[in-house]
Amino acid sequence: MPAQADTEFELDIPVAEYSQESTGVFRTADGISTNDTGMAIYPPKDLPMAVNAFAAKVSGAQLDLRGKLPDGGWTEWTDTGFLDASTKTVQVRLVVNESVRTAHLTLRNVPSKPRAGAKTPLSYRVFATREGLVGGKTANGHIIRERDHFAALPSRRGLSPKQTGSYSVQVCAANGRCAWAPVWDVGPWNTRDDYWNHPRQEWQDLPQGTPQAQAAYQESYNQGLDQFGRDVRNPAGIDLGDGTFWDALELTGNAWVTVTYLWTGSGPHGYIRTPDDTLNVRSGTDSNAPIVGIAGHLAQVRVECETVGEEVTGTQGTSDRWLRIARGSYVARAFVSGVTSVVTC
Structure with missing residues (x-):
């Protein structure tokens, strides 16, 4: 005991x-x-x-x-x-x-500085690759499905337990499309490279926000090798499931994207609840507004504010409330759980 x-x-x-x-x-x-x-x-x-x-x-x-x-x-x-x-x-x-x-x-409990108030999550531009591997198993035990919506980062520090989205990313492509996806796998290349942190687990002489694989590929850092001694053949700092890559971001090939590591922020947030489906993110507060991205089931979203829009029935009941989760990006609250203390837009 x-x-x-x-x-x-x-x-x-x-x-x-x-x-x-x-x-x-x-x-x-x-x-x-x-x-x-x-x-x-x-x-x-x-x-x-x-x-x-x-x-x-x-x-x-x-x-x-x-x-x-x-x-x-x-x-x-x-x-x-x-x-x-x-x-x-x-x-x-x-x-x-x-x-x-x-x-x-x-x-x-040891003396420490008080945690700061609400803060903006960290965001960096990194190279994204498509994971694929349908039928395989991710680091948290998830079985990869066709057109799956998840992400992989090269450190277990940001790995969500199976069937949760406690660590999720917002990924935006140059075409203006964005995706919200839980982190369910570890990779690409490394497993101890939490490059978004300072200090980081390994490679502490690299700038915050620069993946070790990127430095190895572009600058021959570590003689161009990853932590396992493999020749790094692309600068990837994030892997994306097929659905996140093809459907949410509408990418046709590996690309530079802007990744926001949502758990590094604080303040109002919620979790997408659409079992066996995804949620369209729209530019306005009704189902006819243009789709600007897709949020995967269980992904965490940071909530900037709430406003009134079309009444929608979803997994969390019926509501006419819509949540702004990024600039010009809205989701129906009827599909988002755990949201509290949200201001009005």
């Missing part, structure tokens, strides 16, 4: 032995399991105290932690021992390498 102290909190993580060779499945005492992704994600844990630092004792795995933010979002997954903000709700992820029998966390 966890033992509380004034300044720290002890937490044992229930695990059972894992063997990739024998079963390819990791099971915990709580019944949490993974398939051959080699990851186990535990339910969120509410704590009796706010924490922002941790120490992990685990063998045969990497223990990542994230914390819930006041606006309902999450910090990024991290194994550094520090969270981006103090929180009373944490979630554990084990990335398993071999046999794991025990895992233990010591959680603390």
Whole structure:
């Protein structure tokens, strides 16, 4: 059982032995399991105290932690021992390498600067490639479908758990089309290149916003090789599912795009709810307004404001409210869950 102290909190993580060779499945005492992704994600844990630092004792795995933010979002997954903000709700992820029998966390609250108020999410221009691989499995266990709507980034720090969009991107092409997609895979090229952050996991001498693959391709950085020693053959910093690439952005080939890493911002947001479908993003507040993009199921959207428009019936009921999720981009609130504290346009 966890033992509380004034300044720290002890937490044992229930695990059972894992063997990739024998079963390819990791099971915990709580019944949490993974398939051959080699990851186990535990339910969120509410704590009796706010924490922002941790120490992990685990063998045969990497223990990542994230914390819930006041606006309902999450910090990024991290194994550094520090969270981006103090929180009373944490979630554990084990990335398993071999046999794991025990895992233990010591959680603390240490002096830190207060988290800033509402902020604009980070945005960078990077090269996008199409992932394809229909029928394959993403890093979070999602089976890729035809015309699928998701994205891949080269770090697990921004990887959404399966069937969630807690880490999502807004991607806009030069043709004016935009897409909103959850991050469900890791790549291209690298797996520890959170280039949107400062400091970043690896390649800390590169400018923030420059993917390592881009520097390797354009400037022969790291002798033109990725972290695995492969010859980098394009500068890609994001992979896109076929539906995001072809249908949402209407791209016909690999292209430079502007990517906004939505979880790095704060303030009102919601999640698209269109099981087995997508949601058209329109230039106005009725179903006849031109389509300017597409949002995938479970994608997070940042909500700038709310206004009245055509009454629509969707997965969240019937409403005449429309949400502006970017300049000149609106979605019907009837298909968006979890929206609170939105101002009027």
